[in-house]
Amino acid sequence: MSDTTDFAGFLRTHPGFGRINFKYLTYQVYPQGYAKDVAGCVAAGRIRINRRFSDLGFAGTGAAYIMDSDQYSLSKGFDLTKPAAQILIVHESTHALQDFQNLGKIPVPDAEAIAYVAEAIFALAIGRPPLVDPATGAPHPIRVAAANAAAAVMAGAYEVGQAMVAAVRTAVAHSGHYDAKGFHDFDGIEDRSLGATLRFVGGRMHD
């Protein structure tokens, strides 16, 4: 099994994605976003999955989604069969969905808050506690705030309430991990197929 096959299969079939259905401000996150949109891009090679050769600066179970090059970057020993790894990939796949949605520039605290709420819903759906910070052994305040918002969604709320939006956003902004005044630029998933490349090189022959 390749990482591509594993990721596409996980996104398509894991029942936890069926619970991730919510609205945060104007942004919408929905099961088919994972099971169809992101899974389809992974299966088609439009979103690539790369493993690092070394884990320097990226120890243990680490993963990132890089929006400008449309790829997941995984730590060397990343194991998608582990629940903690799955929860992390739900977070990163939410960024992949934001990229698929071609949302453009979104304030970092909101883009991250959405991904944290999505991972928290998935964790609740599989009966797992929030991920813990290796340094402290406790969940980061962002994950505590996101778990509260996720519990409300699991209880039937569709929109994340204003107070919960404020709590998650504030926790992200104060974390020191993120550029609180910055933006993530979700620039869409490019068509990197050979035909698209030839059209690009050969000029604008087709739309």
Ligand SMILES: [Zn+2]
């Ligand atoms: Zn994130």
